[in-house]
Amino acid sequence: MRNTLLKLLTPLFAVVSALIVSALFIMATGRNPLDIYQKMFSMTFGSDYGTGQIVFRTTSLILTGLAVAIPFKVKLFNIGGEGQVLAGALAAATTGILLPSQTPPLVAISICTLTAMMAGSAVALFAGWLKVRFSVNEVISTIMLNFIVQAFVGYMLTWHLAVPSTVHTPEIIQSAQLPMFDSVIGIWNKSPANFSTLLALASCLGAWVMMFKTTAGYEMRAVGLQPEAAEYGGINPNKLILKAMATGGAMAGLASTNLVLGYKHFYEAGLTSGIGFTGIAVALLAFSNPLWIIASALLFGFLDYGGLTVNAYVPKDIFMVVQAITILMVLVLTKKSR
Amino acid sequence: MNDVVISLSGISRSFGEFYANRDIALDIRSGSIHAIVGENGAGKSTLTKIIYGLLAPSSGSLSIKGNAVRFTSPRQAIEAGIGMVHQHFMLIENLTVTENIMLGDEGGSFFAPLKTKEAARKIVSIAQAHGLDVDPDSLVSDLSVGEEQRVEILKLLYRDADILILDEPTAVLTPSETSRLFATLASLRDEGKTVILITHKLDEVLDVSDMVSVMSKGKVVATKPTAAVTKPDLARLMVGRSVLLRVENPPDRPGEVIVKASDLSFVDRKGRKRLTSLGFEIRAGEIYGIAGVEGNGQSELLSILWGMTEPGSRIDGSITVNGLSLNEMSTKEIAAMGISHIPENRLRHAVIKEFSVSDNIIFGRHRERSFSRFAGFNTKSVHDYTKKIIDRYDIRYDMQSNPPLSALSGGNQQKIVLGREIERPELKLLILAQPTRGVDIGAIEMIHKKIIEARDKNIAILLISSELDELISLSSRIGCIYKGSIRHEFSAAEILKGRSSEQDLEKEIGMFIT
Numbered sequence: 001m002r003n004t005l006l007k008l009l010t011p012l013f014a015v016v017s018a019l020i021v022s023a024l025f026i027m028a029t030g031r032n033p034l035d036i037y038q039k040m041f042s043m044t045f046g047s048d049y050g051t052g053q054i055v056f057r058t059t060s061l062i063l064t065g066l067a068v069a070i071p072f073k074v075k076l077f078n079i080g081g082e083g084q085v086l087a088g089a090l091a092a093a094t095t096g097i098l099l100p101s102q103t104p105p106l107v108a109i110s111i112c113t114l115t116a117m118m119a120g121s122a123v124a125l126f127a128g129w130l131k132v133r134f135s136v137n138e139v140i141s142t143i144m145l146n147f148i149v150q151a152f153v154g155y156m157l158t159w160h161l162a163v164p165s166t167v168h169t170p171e172i173i174q175s176a177q178l179p180m181f182d183s184v185i186g187i188w189n190k191s192p193a194n195f196s197t198l199l200a201l202a203s204c205l206g207a208w209v210m211m212f213k214t215t216a217g218y219e220m221r222a223v224g225l226q227p228e229a230a231e232y233g234g235i236n237p238n239k240l241i242l243k244a245m246a247t248g249g250a251m252a253g254l255a256s257t258n259l260v261l262g263y264k265h266f267y268e269a270g271l272t273s274g275i276g277f278t279g280i281a282v283a284l285l286a287f288s289n290p291l292w293i294i295a296s297a298l299l300f301g302f303l304d305y306g307g308l309t310v311n312a313y314v315p316k317d318i319f320m321v322v323q324a325i326t327i328l329m330v331l332v333l334t335k336k337s338r
Numbered sequence: 339m340n341d342v343v344i345s346l347s348g349i350s351r352s353f354g355e356f357y358a359n360r361d362i363a364l365d366i367r368s369g370s371i372h373a374i375v376g377e378n379g380a381g382k383s384t385l386t387k388i389i390y391g392l393l394a395p396s397s398g399s400l401s402i403k404g405n406a407v408r409f410t411s412p413r414q415a416i417e418a419g420i421g422m423v424h425q426h427f428m429l430i431e432n433l434t435v436t437e438n439i440m441l442g443d444e445g446g447s448f449f450a451p452l453k454t455k456e457a458a459r460k461i462v463s464i465a466q467a468h469g470l471d472v473d474p475d476s477l478v479s480d481l482s483v484g485e486e487q488r489v490e491i492l493k494l495l496y497r498d499a500d501i502l503i504l505d506e507p508t509a510v511l512t513p514s515e516t517s518r519l520f521a522t523l524a525s526l527r528d529e530g531k532t533v534i535l536i537t538h539k540l541d542e543v544l545d546v547s548d549m550v551s552v553m554s555k556g557k558v559v560a561t562k563p564t565a566a567v568t569k570p571d572l573a574r575l576m577v578g579r580s581v582l583l584r585v586e587n588p589p590d591r592p593g594e595v596i597v598k599a600s601d602l603s604f605v606d607r608k609g610r611k612r613l614t615s616l617g618f619e620i621r622a623g624e625i626y627g628i629a630g631v632e633g634n635g636q637s638e639l640l641s642i643l644w645g646m647t648e649p650g651s652r653i654d655g656s657i658t659v660n661g662l663s664l665n666e667m668s669t670k671e672i673a674a675m676g677i678s679h680i681p682e683n684r685l686r687h688a689v690i691k692e693f694s695v696s697d698n699i700i701f702g703r704h705r706e707r708s709f710s711r712f713a714g715f716n717t718k719s720v721h722d723y724t725k726k727i728i729d730r731y732d733i734r735y736d737m738q739s740n741p742p743l744s745a746l747s748g749g750n751q752q753k754i755v756l757g758r759e760i761e762r763p764e765l766k767l768l769i770l771a772q773p774t775r776g777v778d779i780g781a782i783e784m785i786h787k788k789i790i791e792a793r794d795k796n797i798a799i800l801l802i803s804s805e806l807d808e809l810i811s812l813s814s815r816i817g818c819i820y821k822g823s824i825r826h827e828f829s830a831a832e833i834l835k836g837r838s839s840e841q842d843l844e845k846e847i848g849m850f851i852t
């Protein structure tokens with residue numbers, strides 16, 4: 001009992017001490033850190049809109065975090081989250097544009113979501129297949145796939161999909177758009193937070209159940225922890241590698257629905273802005289535990305948006321330092337407790 | 339000669355509520371071989387880890403050569419002249435013997451050239467003095483288990499350790515390697531070094547040690563000069579009752595042929611011939627023993643039987659179970675035929691250290707209907723089954739804390755694998771490699787009984803063991819494996835007769851395996 005309490009308090013303690021260290025940096029720029037923190041707080045969790053922004057960012061990061069965490073259970077390092085989100089975004093946008101406009105919402109949303117997941121999944125699965133078939137290291141293949149997907153998506157946008165003289169596609173049909181929290185239950189006023197947050201939370205729960213409660217998860221953990229023993233136990237590691245990569249990629253694909261179906265309603269260049277890479281940090285910080293990922297993504301979401309809010313007072317670079325310090329502190333201080 | 343070199347008083351170590359060592363007082367004399375025996379989980383490894391600085395005692399004091407010490411890491415123990423050979427060797431495969439031995443003790447500054455030649459000379463001279471010969475230039479990956487162990491001991495001597503701790507060093511050795519090791523230990527003792535030796539083989543204790551301590555339930559219950567005790571004495575002190583040192587083996591009733599290998603050959607990935615027209619049969623309800631010196635094809639035979647041959651190798655001839663060829667089958671398909679396999683290196687191949695006890699008890703059997711519900715597990719039936727195996731195989735650990743397998747004592751980890759594999763439902767064939775390695779004599783008695791019970795349930799059993807007395811007391815027939823084929827087979831009648839004059843039979847077997 002005392003132990004679990006300690007476990008829960010450590011990350012909190014880490015965040016607080018990171019704030020203290022960061023305060024020194026802010027002081028060095030000649031600002032009063034308390035002032036800045038106060039401003040930051042009032043514009044993030046202190047405001048309805050700010051909270052919504054954080055929820056929106058957290059949602060994407062939860063999913064890209066899962067994209068790393070799930071393959072990591074079989075000791076695969078999926079660096080390809082960025083490419084997988086992009087593939088998903090392009091798929092979601094294209095499907096959303098092509099669907100007949102009278103498609104009922106539930107059908108339209110389902111179809112777009114599924115194609116996004118399938119696109120992300122396919123990219124990751126390809127890396128998995130290279131691993132299983134040719135023993136290509138997945139770190140290298142997923143990085144290469146990032147380049148390939150980026151180039152392909154860029155090409156498709158500029159040459160085929162973009163609305164003339166813009167860098168975005170046309171809007172997806174109305175019924176494919178995910179409802180906003182604001183318009184349905186009236187919270188998080190005007191913020192981009194939308195119903196895909198629920199999908200993200202459900203995915204965490206699902207991933208946790210899969211990892212710790214199902215036979216497939218049991219086998220995955222066995223392969224990750226002791227591959228030789230797993231083979232003796234009649235477990236086929238290759239199948240699990242493919243499964244884990246496919247599921248991870250699907251999660252990254254799902255992240256794109258938050259952006260395309262929930263927020264912008266079209267795909268535009270730079271929409272994914274590195275969330276795939278941040279997902280790596282999110283997963284590492286959470287030790288790849290799907291439930292801890294929620295907390296970890298929330299921290300990153302907060303730092304991300306919090307930095308923007310005080311942009312006018314503290315140079316962006318300083319705030320990036322603050323972000324990095326926070327993450328390092330959390331890592332150092334939670335190291336022992338888990 | 340008789341001064342005390344290690345003195346423990348009031349040493350306790352707890353894990354949570356559970357005491358692995360409780361109030362231990364023990365003096366170890368300089369220049370002696372001091373054996374520690376005790377049941378699985380008695381606390382032997384814990385005690386040596388405390389002496390070596392790997393675990394800190396919860397209370398009590400330790401003094402080395404008259405100085406009170408409080409080690410916080412093995413580094414300090416090493417400086418005090420203590421060295422430990424772990425059961426799992428800690429060598430780096432891709433480095434040579436010399437490089438491994440020098441590791442961590444290279445001397446000189448960071449950029450100074452490695453004095454490999456000099457080191458190699460020193461190694462050779464230590465090795466010659468104590469019968470520890472290994473080629474200092476060969477790669478560790480090319481060494482046999484016995485040689486690796488010699489490297490571990492050399493490593494300690496190279497660092498001038500004068501107190502050596504060996505935790506179950508003979509578990510992985512062949513009988514001839516064991517006697518070599520003991521000759522080495524005796525020569526070290528004669529030189530004034532102190533040896534602490536943990537073993538489950540009481541004959542070894544009587545053979546080689548000067549003093550023996552018996553541990554039970556975390557306490558040292560007796561410390562005596564070895565000359566003053568007998569094997570049954572020790573057994574009784576350990577287990578608290580007298581132990582059957584030989585299992586009862588009622589006549590068997592062999593049925594139809596289950597396993598049939600004929601003209602079986604195997605060429606490994608590097609093109610070396612490992613099995614040459616090997617042939618044998620195992621019937622339902624009989625135990626077929628295979629005697630042989632390690633490295634004569636046993637591992638290859640096992641890998642074929644378990645569908646785990648390395649890619650690039652080739653099998654010729656046939657091996658069938660119930661008439662079905664195993665050549666192209668996967669491990670999963672083989673297991674599904676009702677075949678259980680207890681591999682020799684269980685801690686590496688048969689368990690997941692980080693998993694809980696119950697997750698390990700279903701490992702490899704986790705797809706069985708009775709354990710599953712929807713896509714997951716039926717927690718209740720897994721839990722009940724775990725309890726059943728734990729009771730039946732006398733697996734001892736602190737159940738309250740639901741620890742990972744790695745927190746169990748070595749022998750109790752072994753018993754989990756045995757229980758799981760012997761109890762597989764619809765079992766047709768049981769493959770046992772060194773089944774009693776690492777378990778105490780009480781457990782050996784129990785395991786031998788279970789093996790006979792399994793046989794009497796009409797299960798075919800293949801038993802590979804380096805303990806000749808185990809083979810003789812359990813097997814219906816014994817095949818002697820030598821250079822990849824069965825060189826001679828002892829019939830049921832010969833074995834039965836041989837049991838009354840075991841020494842002779844052992845000698846005879848010995849002739850066919852060397």
Ligand SMILES: Nc1ncnc2c1ncn2[C@@H]1O[C@H](COP(=O)(O)OP(=O)(O)OP(=O)(O)O)[C@@H](O)[C@H]1O
Nearest residue numbers: 353358378379380381382383384745746747748749
């Ligand atoms: N890290 C740990 N956490 C919890 N319990 C532990 C831990 N290490 C050891 N124990 C417990 O302490 C007891 C003694 O273990 P130890 O390994 O010393 O036994 P042992 O005498 O060496 O047995 P064996 O002959 O089976 O190797 C066991 O019951 C074990 O479960």
Ligand SMILES: [Mg+2]
Nearest residue numbers: 382383747748
């Ligand atoms: Mg032990």
